Amino acid sequence: MTGTGTGTGTDSSPLFPASVVHVEMFHDPPDAVLFPEEEALIARAVPKRRREFTTARLCAREALARLGYPAAPILRDPRGAPLWPEGVVGSLTHCAGYRAAAVAHRTDLVALGLDAEPNAPLPDRDTLALIALPGERDHLAELAAAHPDLEVHWDRLLFSAKESVYKAWYPLTGRWLGFEEAEVTLSARENSFRAKFLVPGPTVGGTPLTHITGRWHSSGGLVLTSTAVPTFPHPPTH
Incomplete structure (x- = not known):
């Protein structure tokens, strides 16, 4: 389990078992970019929503990289749930001053929740x-x-x-x-x-x-x- 970020935040290390990769950020990097497919999902979003969405996806990509997965768009289903690569379970969350993602191999866990x-x-x-x-x-x-x-x-x-x-x-x-x-x-x-x-x-x-x-x-x-x-x-x- 890992975390990244700067600024005042939480020590969230007790949240997950060792099989989970957890990446968190406490600010929105100005140079963060999305895949075109992800951009299309928030084409009409207000700036606050865009920042939350983008940084949460950045956390997810870093977490997936640590599981050995290449960078790829993280889309969503009709209810807004993130669509993870085959063999992965995960969860995203964001609120004021905090964005995070948690992922694990499906062989270790069948579901994750983070809020x-x-x-x-x-x-x-x-x-x-x-x-x-x-x-x-x-x-x-x-x-x-x-x-x-x-x-x-x-x-x-x-x-x-x-x-x-x-x-x-x-x-x-x-x-x-x-x-x-x-x-x-x-x-x-x-x-x-x-x-x-x-x-x-x-x-x-x-x-x-x-x-x-x-x-x-x-x-x-x-x-x-x-x-x-x-x-x-x-x-x-x-």
Whole structure:
């Protein structure tokens, strides 16, 4: 696992297993360029969107190079998910002051999810009600009361965790996963989380996938979450 970048940011090394290459940047290089096919995807985008898109693709190309893949356009499917080279799984993310990509060989993992958010409260209670189940809202209140020393906005962390879970879910299923279709439990001291699916999940390694686990990290004004689904999520029995 690797990271690159300049400026104030996060030490995201706990996010992924060693089989994942993770490249992050905290500014937008002025000389970064896209392939023509990628340019066509953002031909009408505003400058902010262009910068996010371009730097995230730059991170992805560097990460893929470290896996041994040549530079090539990274396009997207009809829902906007990145299309990775054959034999690769990956995820992209960007928010203010942060862009990143994570990739791995499909022989090591079947899906990856990565999300970055500002470490700030969600806009309002209506947003929290939209993304959190009643039990999750109680869970967030318990975390805040039990860990006042941790400078984490738990509502934003929950949102990020669900985003990273969806990014791993979608390539495995080709289906949307609503906020209400996965119940997330956050661990404050272990910097981890568990997402239990409330709808039937995909089959991975011959076993129905009922949940996904992940990691989280917070510093430098950001919260980062990640998921990594192994080829065999449960040890085979003999």
